[in-house]
Each structure stands twice: as C-alpha cells, then as structure tokens.
Amino acid sequence: MKSATLFDVIVIGAGHAGCEAAYIAARIGAATALVTLDTNSIGQMSCNPAIGGIAKGHLVREVDALGGIMGEVIDATGIQFRLLNRSRGPAVQSPRAQADRNLYRSEMRRRLSTTQNLSIIEGEVAAIKFTGTRVTGVELSDGTIIEGRSVVLTTGTFLNGLIHVGKKSFQAGRSGEPASIKLAECIRGIGFKTGRLKTGTPPRLDGRTIDYSKFERQPGDERPVPFSFKTDTIDRKQIDCFIGYTNEAVHDVIRNNLDKSPLYSGDIKGVGPRYCPSIEDKVVKFSQKLRHQIFLEPEGYQTYEVYPNGISTSMAEEVQQEFVRKIAGLENVKLLRPGYAVEYDFVDPRELFATLETKRVAGLSMQARSTAHPATKKQPARGSLRALTLRSHRLVARRLCLTGPRVISA
Amino acid sequence: MYSDDTIAAISTPPGRGGIGVLRLSGPAALQIATSISRSESGGPLNKANLARFEKVTDPATGEIVDEVILTYFKTPHSYTGEDVVEISCHGSPIILERVLRMVLDRGARIAEPGEFTFRAFFNKRIDLAQAQAVRDVINAQTQYQARVAAKQLGGELSARLTPLKDTLVEIIVHLESSVEFVEDDISPEVASTLLVKLSDVTEALIEIADSFSFGRYVKEGFDLAIVGRPNVGKSSVFNRLIGSDRAIVTELPGTTRDALYESTSISGVPVRLIDTAGIRETIDRVESIGITRSRAAIADADISLVILDASLPLHREDLELLDSVPETRIIALNKSDLPNLIDERLCDDTGTHSGQLDSVVRISALTGSGFEGLTTRIFERLSGDAAAERDDIMLTDARQHAAVRKAIGQLSDARGLLEQRELEEIVLLKLRGALASLGELTGETLNDDILGQIFSTFCIGK
Numbered sequence: 118m119k120s121a122t123l124f125d126v127i128v129i130g131a132g133h134a135g136c137e138a139a140y141i142a143a144r145i146g147a148a149t150a151l152v153t154l155d156t157n158s159i160g161q162m163s164c165n166p167a168i169g170g171i172a173k174g175h176l177v178r179e180v181d182a183l184g185g186i187m188g189e190v191i192d193a194t195g196i197q198f199r200l201l202n203r204s205r206g207p208a209v210q211s212p213r214a215q216a217d218r219n220l221y222r223s224e225m226r227r228r229l230s231t232t233q234n235l236s237i238i239e240g241e242v243a244a245i246k247f248t249g250t251r252v253t254g255v256e257l258s259d260g261t262i263i264e265g266r267s268v269v270l271t272t273g274t275f276l277n278g279l280i281h282v283g284k285k286s287f288q289a290g291r292s293g294e295p296a297s298i299k300l301a302e303c304i305r306g307i308g309f310k311t312g313r314l315k316t317g318t319p320p321r322l323d324g325r326t327i328d329y330s331k332f333e334r335q336p337g338d339e340r341p342v343p344f345s346f347k348t349d350t351i352d353r354k355q356i357d358c359f360i361g362y363t364n365e366a367v368h369d370v371i372r373n374n375l376d377k378s379p380l381y382s383g384d385i386k387g388v389g390p391r392y393c394p395s396i397e398d399k400v401v402k403f404s405q406k407l408r409h410q411i412f413l414e415p416e417g418y419q420t421y422e423v424y425p426n427g428i429s430t431s432m433a434e435e436v437q438q439e440f441v442r443k444i445a446g447l448e449n450v451k452l453l454r455p456g457y458a459v460e461y462d463f464v465d466p467r468e469l470f471a472t473l474e475t476k477r478v479a480g481l482s483m484q485a486r487s488t489a490h491p492a493t494k495k496q497p498a499r500g501s502l503r504a505l506t507l508r509s510h511r512l513v514a515r516r517l518c519l520t521g522p523r524v525i526s527a
Numbered sequence: 528m529y530s531d532d533t534i535a536a537i538s539t540p541p542g543r544g545g546i547g548v549l550r551l552s553g554p555a556a557l558q559i560a561t562s563i564s565r566s567e568s569g570g571p572l573n574k575a576n577l578a579r580f581e582k583v584t585d586p587a588t589g590e591i592v593d594e595v596i597l598t599y600f601k602t603p604h605s606y607t608g609e610d611v612v613e614i615s616c617h618g619s620p621i622i623l624e625r626v627l628r629m630v631l632d633r634g635a636r637i638a639e640p641g642e643f644t645f646r647a648f649f650n651k652r653i654d655l656a657q658a659q660a661v662r663d664v665i666n667a668q669t670q671y672q673a674r675v676a677a678k679q680l681g682g683e684l685s686a687r688l689t690p691l692k693d694t695l696v697e698i699i700v701h702l703e704s705s706v707e708f709v710e711d712d713i714s715p716e717v718a719s720t721l722l723v724k725l726s727d728v729t730e731a732l733i734e735i736a737d738s739f740s741f742g743r744y745v746k747e748g749f750d751l752a753i754v755g756r757p758n759v760g761k762s763s764v765f766n767r768l769i770g771s772d773r774a775i776v777t778e779l780p781g782t783t784r785d786a787l788y789e790s791t792s793i794s795g796v797p798v799r800l801i802d803t804a805g806i807r808e809t810i811d812r813v814e815s816i817g818i819t820r821s822r823a824a825i826a827d828a829d830i831s832l833v834i835l836d837a838s839l840p841l842h843r844e845d846l847e848l849l850d851s852v853p854e855t856r857i858i859a860l861n862k863s864d865l866p867n868l869i870d871e872r873l874c875d876d877t878g879t880h881s882g883q884l885d886s887v888v889r890i891s892a893l894t895g896s897g898f899e900g901l902t903t904r905i906f907e908r909l910s911g912d913a914a915a916e917r918d919d920i921m922l923t924d925a926r927q928h929a930a931v932r933k934a935i936g937q938l939s940d941a942r943g944l945l946e947q948r949e950l951e952e953i954v955l956l957k958l959r960g961a962l963a964s965l966g967e968l969t970g971e972t973l974n975d976d977i978l979g980q981i982f983s984t985f986c987i988g989k
Contacts, residue, residue, distance in 0.1 A: 170710065171706075171707050171708070171709065171710070172707070201709050201710065202706065202709055205706065205950050205952065206950045206952055206953070208952060209706050209950075213710075362712075391978075391979075391982045391987075392982075392987065394986070394987075399986050402986070406986055409986060
C-alpha cells in the first residue's frame with residue numbers, strides 16, 4: 118500500500134529534534150510527514166522536562182532565530198525560568214527553564230497539528246526505502262509505503278532500545294514504549310557503522326511524601342527571561358525547586374549493591390555520555406566526594422510527580438528505594454517509577470557529512486542521539502539545521518553546516 | 528589512525544655506495560616486499576625485527592635483481608608506527624631504481640618529502656618538536672649541533688613543555704568549569720591559587736625562551752667580523768681560525784681591500800668569519816670603499832673581534848674603533864710573540880682604556896698561541912648566561928621561539944586580566960591562545976582533551 122502524497126521530507130520520531138525538523142521543513146514550504154509511534158507522545162521529554170542551561174540555552178535561541186518552535190513552546194509552558202551565569206558576561210549567560218511536562222507535550226502537539234504542509238502519521242517505521250543510493254521513502258510495519266524525497270532520522274534512544282533495571286532488562290525505547298527493532302536492523306543492513314550508547318534516568322518521586330523542610334528552596338527568577346525573541350513577557354505562576362544532597366549512608370547502599378548493578382556487572386555494554394553519569398558512577402569514580410547534589414524538580418502544576426535530578430540509576434528497584442530513603446527529607450518517600458538505564462544503537466558520526474546527510478544514502482539524514490551526540494537538549498539544533506539544509510536552495514544560506522565542536526557541554 | 532596507502536622511497540643519499548636502503552611503510556608493506564623477494568630459507572617474512580638475507584626477484588621474468596637484507600618492523604613498533612619494511616640493496620642507483628619501480632608497480636606510492644616522519648607524527652610516534660629534530664639531526668654540520676638535535680629527538684623539549692602545558696590545562700579546566708558548570712556542585716580553585724600557578728608556568732617558559740639567544744646560533748650559526756687598524760694581523764687571525772691560507776697576508780698595510788667570508792665552526796657552533804679591510808683614514812678610493820664595507824660588517828655581525836697590535840702603543844684610531852664597536856666585541860691583543868707594549872687592561876701612557884678584562888685575550892696568529900682561549904671566549908660570549916646550562920635543552924628554531932614568546936605574552940595578559948578580576952571567559956581566551964601557541968611545538972591540545980580533564984576533575988552532571 119502506498120500513500121497518495123509524495124513528501125519532500127519525512128521525519129521519523131517526534132522528540133525535540135524531530136519536532137524542530139518537521140516544523141521548519143513545513144514552514145519553509147516542504148510537504149512534510151512526521152512519523153511517530155504514538156501521537157500522544159509528540160514532544161514527550163523522557164528525561165527531566167527542562168530546556169536550556171549553559172550552552173544549550175544558546176542553541177535554543179539560535180533555533181528560535183532560525184524559525185524553530187521549541188523556544189515559543191517552552192515560553193508558553195515553563196513553570197520555572199532562570200537565567201544562568203547572570204554575574205558573568207552576556208556571551209556566557211544562558212536561559213534555562215523547566216516545563217510542565219504535560220503542558221509542553223500538548224502545546225507542541227497542538228502547534229504541529231495546525232502547521233500547514235505538515236502531516237502527522239502514527240506508525241512504526243520498519244525500513245528506509247531507497248533506489249540505488251538515493252532514499253525514496255519509508256515503509257511502516259503494517260506494510261504502508263510513505264514516499265519521500267528525503268528522510269530525517271531522529272530516533273533518540275529507540276533504535277534497538279534495551280532498558281536495564283538491576284538484573285532485569287527488556288526491549289523498550291523508553292519507559293512504557295516499544296523500541297524500534299526492525300528499523301535498527303534496516304540501518305545496520307544498509308551497512309552503517311553502528312555502536313551502542315547508554316543513558317539513564319532517576320526514579321520518580323511522589324511529592325506528597327517529601328519533607329521539603331530538609332531541602333534548600335531554589336526559586337526561579339523574579340522576572341522570567343524568555344527563550345523566544347517573539348515572547349514579550351511570561352506571567353505564568355512560577356514554582357520552586359529544591360536542592361538537597363546525598364550522604365555516605367546513601368553511597369554505602371550503592372557500594373554494597375554494585376554487584377547487582379548492570380553498569381558494573383558488565384550487562385551494559387554501551388558507553389554513557391559523560392555529562393549524565395549515574396549516581397553509582399559518581400560514587401565509584403568520585404569516591405572522595407562525600408555528598409552529591411540533588412535538585413528536586415516538580416514535573417508540572419497538576420502533578421505530584423517529582424524528578425530528583427542527580428540520581429539517575431539503573432540499580433535494582435529495591436536498592437533504589439533503599440538508597441533514596443537514606444537521603445535527608447526523603448526518609449518516607451514513595452517511588453512512583455524506578456529509574457533505569459537504556460542502551461540503544463547509534464550510527465558512527467563519520468557516516469555523515471557536516472550537513473548531517475549520510476554519505477551512504479543520499480537524502481537520508483540523522484540527528485543527535487542517532488549519531489552519538491547524546492545530549493537531549495542539543496538535538497533540536499541539529500533537527501532544525503537539517504531541515505534548513507534540506508531546503509537550502511530556497512534559502513540565502515546555501516549551506517549550513519555544523520562547524521566543529523561548538524557545543525561543548527551537554 | 529593509520530593511512531590506507533603504502534609509501535616507498537630510497538632512503539639513502541643519491542649516488543653509489545656499499546649499501547642503498549629502500550623503505551616501505553603502510554598496510555601493504557609486507558605483502559609488497561614478499562611479492563618481490565625469494566628467501567633462501569623459503570620461510571615467510573612476517574617475523575618482525577629480524578634481518579634476513581633475501582633475493583629480490585622480478586616475478587615477471589624470474590630474474591634475480593639483487594641480493595638484499597630485508598628487515599620487517601611490525602606496527603606499531605616501527606618508525607612510522609605502521610608496518611615498515613627496509614630493503615638494504617647494494618648501493619647502485621640502477622638497482623635501487625629498479626627495486627623502487629617494482630614496489631611501485633605492486634601498489635606502493637612514492638613518498639612525498641618527509642612523509643615517513645609525517646606519518647610518525649600522525650601516528651603519535653613522535654611529537655612536533657621531535658619531528659623537527661629529525662630534520663635537524665640529518666642537517667647537523669657539527670657534532671655539537673647533532674648533540675643538541677639528538678636531545679630534542681629524544682623528546683627533551685616536549686618533556687620540559689608537557690608539565691607546563693598540563694598546568695595550563697589545569698588552570699583552564701578550573702576557569703572553564705566555573706563558567707560552564709554553574710549548576711553543578713563543584714569548587715574550582717580560587718583566582719589567587721591560579722595566579723601562582725600561572726606565574727610558575729610563565730617563568731619556566733621565559734627560561735626556555737631565553738635559551739634561544741644561544742640556541743639560534745647553534746642552529747643557524749653566527750657572523751664574526753674581524754676588525755682592526757691596518758696591519759694588526761686580521762687576515763692572519765682569519766686564516767688561523769679557518770685553518771687555511773685563505774686570505775692574502777703581507778707586511779704591507781691595507782693588503783685586504785674587500786671583506787672576505789669563510790665558514791667554519793667554533794666549539795661546534797657554525798660561524799661565518801669575515802675578514803675586513805683595516806680601518807684608517809685614507810684617500811685611496813678603493814681602500815675607502817673597503818673600509819665602508821668593514822663598518823657595515825661590524826654593524827651586521829653578531830660578534831666583532833677587534834684585533835690590536837700588542838707590539839705597538841695604542842693608536843688614536845684604535846681607540847676610535849673601540850668606541851664604535853658594540854659592547855659584544857672581543858678584543859684580541861695580537862703578536863704576543865713580540866715584546867708587548869699594551870696589557871689586558873689596555874694600559875699605555877694615556878691611561879687605561881678597558882675595564883672589561885674578560886673581553887681581552889692575548890694571542891699570536893704567528894705561533895697560534897692563545898687561540899684556544901680565544902675560541903672559548905667567543906663561545907662564552909655567544910652562550911651568555913646559558914653557558915652554565917649548555918647541556919640543558921635549548922630552543923634552536925625561530926618558529927619555536929616565536930611560539931613560546933607568543934605564549935608568554937598571552938599568559939602575562941591572562942595574569943593581568945585575572946588580577947583585575949576580569950570575567951573568566953575573557954581570561955580563558957588568552958589562556959587558550961597560549962595553549963594553542965605551545966601546541967605549535969608539541970602538537971595540539973584538543974577541546975576534547977580539556978573536556979575529558981574537566982569531567983575527570985569534577986563530578987559533573989545530573
């Protein structure tokens with residue numbers, strides 16, 4: 118079965134990078150399809166629902182300047198804004214904001230679904246179709262063929278995703294969502310050099326069981342500084358985050374259970390990004406450090422789910438519960454979901470030109486995670502970049518390239 | 528990182544000799560060598576570091592081209608870091624050309640000038656300073672030059688620079704972290720601590736840079752002008768120093784009309800000696816042109832050797848000459864074999880004319896006495912303060928010296944900015960500039976190396 122439309126651009130995956138690529142391609146007049154496993158998870162943030170930070174904030178603003186979408190969406194859904202490095206020069210000041218996770222997702226979906234030239238298609242891409250070395254479209258797992266002149270792969274942690282919690286492991290792209298197994302096979306079948314990466318997330322806490330008096334309050338800025346140049350002011354109610362610390366008792370629990378950690382038992386083969394070390398990594402590698410910082414970040418206005426930033430872990434569930442409860446203020450905390458590590462395939466970035474197009478297949482491009490650039494917050498920059506280069510003949514700038522390691526932190 | 532292709536070149540100098548060596552480097556080196564050689568024992572060649580007797584045979588005709596010694600160096604334990612095969616043929620250009628042609632026909636490519644060393648650098652077998660030293664060793668014209676270059680080849684310059692670079696990276700890591708990771712619970716060192724480290728690095732670099740004042744002479748040589756009044760024996764001193772009767776010597780004043788140049792070495796340092804026309808007032812047109820040239824030679828020379836005739840009282844023209852020659856001069860009292868009228872303090876009836884006893888040497892160009900002392904004095908004058916540490920590493924290359932000077936400049940800027948409590952990112956610009964300058968000597972420090980250091984110094988990330 119073939120779709121009636123011949124698309125100019127097909128984007129696979131609707132995370133930060135996919136949303137930007139699809140939005141910009143559509144906005145500059147390309148007939149665009151955004152293919153996602155689940156339309157409800159468009160703009161879903163699997164890690165903490167934060168945007169920006171040092172260096173990343175710059176990128177979000179650049180994406181905004183290039184006509185991207187995320188700056189406006191975070192301005193519309195952020196619940197805590199802070200401009201970092203205020204005491205330093207303007208070149209290194211960076212905006213950071215936390216979103217209401219659900220609001221962000223629905224706002225992103227709302228805006229994309231009303232974007233002209235953009236079709237949102239629900240389905241699992243099973244294969245990249247091509248003739249000779251030129252991409253021609255994608256095939257969904259139900260056999261549907263979507264034809265397109267170019268394909269942008271923004272698959273995040275989904276390619277051959279494998280989640281680890283303690284000694285348990287199972288295939289998944291992220292918690293509760295299936296991995297892309299067939300697509301991963303197809304990518305390897307084309308002959309791309311691939312490898313495995315690993316990233317992780319902390320357990321989610323029930324905010325009603327936290328003793329906030331043991332934590333230090335971290336309010337947002339009095340006057341939020343927006344990301345987007347189109348946003349004038351942000352008047353939404355701002356909420357507080359909280360700062361606390363682990364302690365030696367926490368570290369002891371982790372040390373005593375390292376044999377049950379997939380990271381240290383050898384179950385996990387993938388390399389972790391250095392900016393996102395798990396708490397077990399921190400305890401082992403920086404054993405002289407007696408405490409590690411934790412930020413408690415509420416996930417939204419209407420939820421009591423709290424994200425404990427700083428204790429990403431893949432220890433067994435019962436170990437997670439044990440060490441979290443050794444943290445001052447979390448003695449009686451209830452875990453809503455355990456943290457986990459996820460391993461996934463990436464394509465060797467040397468397979469790409471600086472325009473992010475693959476060298477093997479003309480018209481096929483890849484984004485951050487899929488090419489070993491595992492830092493969520495810079496993917497949109499690559500997404501919008503690719504969308505722009507795809508249509509570069511329409512732009513004054515004939516060629517936009519990533520120039521060197523301009524993103525120097527995660 | 529390794530190259531895909533295999534390069535080949537004749538590594539011995541052109542012409543005939545006992546042995547001529549052809550070198551192959553690259554992934555196909557062994558296979559190519561195997562394809563053209565036939566072993567006496569018939570065994571495979573793949574045993575490393577073993578010299579083997581082989582017959583190079585043209586596979587097309589079966590004809591034996593030469594009997595050779597073939598040595599295989601297995602990657603990474605070779606000069607280039609790749610598979611290397613050296614074929615020692617008989618030193619006939621005809622045979623070497625033929626064997627070279629054979630390996631080129633079998634997939635090797637002719638090496639670009641310096642490409643073996645480039646590959647060694649590329650594969651991190653040697654750093655930039657060492658690569659440069661390879662050239663200096665090959666080009667050395669004196670034992671002393673060879674000794675200095677051999678030290679650099681051994682990596683001594685890099686060994687001196689590496690800890691300084693490490694400290695610099697450490698400072699960068701702390702400043703960079705305090706800009707980049709404000710949200711992380713890290714405690715970078717305070718400015719005062721960093722300032723101390725910065726001063727230490729700068730001082731050590733200044734010491735290295737200063738070694739160039741002598742080092743450049745070692746590499747490039749120096750000009751020594753022999754000057755004096757007519758008939759004090761300049762040309763005899765000149766001839767004595769070069770060890771041959773190059774300049775015409777007569778008892779007639781003004782024999783040397785034009786400046787005469789000759790190269791030799793003094794204590795292993797190359798020197799260009801300049802014999803000049805005697806300086807006096809004259810109405811002879813040719814002689815006066817020669818005297819003008821003498822003055823130009825004095826101005827251009829690194830050192831002037833002023834010759835005085837010790838058997839005569841000091842002449843007004845001697846004193847005028849001494850006044851006009853820069854302080855770097857050395858004064859030689861020639862004709863010490865005759866009864867002397869002036870002593871080392873240049874005393875005569877009119878008084879003492881030099882306070883610097885150390886710049887005066889007593890010699891006799893006729894007998895050769897005192898010349899050892901003269902060359903020692905010249906060497907000391909060249910090496911200056913470096914004399915005491917002559918065996919220490921020294922910069923011999925202008926490019927290297929410029930890079931170190933540039934780094935010193937950037938570091939002192941950085942110190943100034945840090946003292947004024949300027950923003951870290953501004954200070955970092957200077958520090959990164961300094962690091963890049965040092966990188967020109969030893970190879971680059973990549974951004975990724977700095978990041979790696981940040982992540983291993985601090986527990987960063989959430």
